[in-house]
Amino acid sequence: MPSFDVVSKTDLMEVDNAVNGVKRQIKQRFDLAGTKCDVERNENSLTITADDNMKLNQLHDLLRQNLASRKVDAKALDFGKPENASGDSLRQQVMIKQGIDQDLARKINKAVKGSKMKVQITIKGSELHVSGKKRDELQETITFIKNMDTDQPLQYVNFRD
Numbered sequence: 001m002p003s004f005d006v007v008s009k010t011d012l013m014e015v016d017n018a019v020n021g022v023k024r025q026i027k028q029r030f031d032l033a034g035t036k037c038d039v040e041r042n043e044n045s046l047t048i049t050a051d052d053n054m055k056l057n058q059l060h061d062l063l064r065q066n067l068a069s070r071k072v073d074a075k076a077l078d079f080g081k082p083e084n085a086s087g088d089s090l091r092q093q094v095m096i097k098q099g100i101d102q103d104l105a106r107k108i109n110k111a112v113k114g115s116k117m118k119v120q121i122t123i124k125g126s127e128l129h130v131s132g133k134k135r136d137e138l139q140e141t142i143t144f145i146k147n148m149d150t151d152q153p154l155q156y157v158n159f160r161d
Contacts, residue, residue: 001132002131002132002134002159003130003160004138004142004156004158004159005128005129005157005158006100006127006145006154006156007127007128007155007157008097008100008127008154008155009098009099010072010073010076010097010153012041012044012096014067014070014071015041016041018063018066018067019039019041019046019063022062022063022066023038023039026038026039026059032058032059035050036051041096044095044098046063046094048060048091048094049090049091051088051089052090056082056090056092060079063077075150075152075153076096076097076152076153077094077095077097078094078096079092079094080092080094097152099125100154102123104150104151105123105128108150109121109123109128111144115144117140118132118133118134119131119141120132138159142156
């Protein structure tokens with residue numbers, strides 16, 4: 001019986017490379033050189049530090065540009081609310097999304113069942129397992145899920161006939 005898995009994984013090595021690229025650009029740009037601007041990664045989160053709101057927005061743009069050049073979807077980042085930090089600077093936590101949360105899994109499951117496709121979806125932890133009788137039905141399901149408005153990048157792996 002053909003099947004595939006729907007997962008959401010962000011390549012942390014590419015995120016590290018993008019963060020290093022942002023750090024290099026901070027040192028090189030005349031408007032950011034010599035400021036308290038910085039980006040650091042700890043496990044599945046980034047910490048952005050900036051002097052003011054304008055510099056924080058510039059760091060967001062730099063981060064998105066570097067992630068795009070590394071083929072990491074910007075939807076994988078969940079920007080938190082900026083907080084005041086020491087020395088009149090701003091600090092912001094950015095969570096890196098890994099895995100499909102239960103709400104999104106149920107939303108996808110409900111939408112696929114509502115479309116009357118002849119496939120079965122099983123939620124296995126932070127991923128979805130989709131199986132059906134025909135390969136064409138699975139390909140239609142992939143297209144349907146891609147066209148859904150999800151706030152997270154999804155990958156389709158382990159396609160088996």
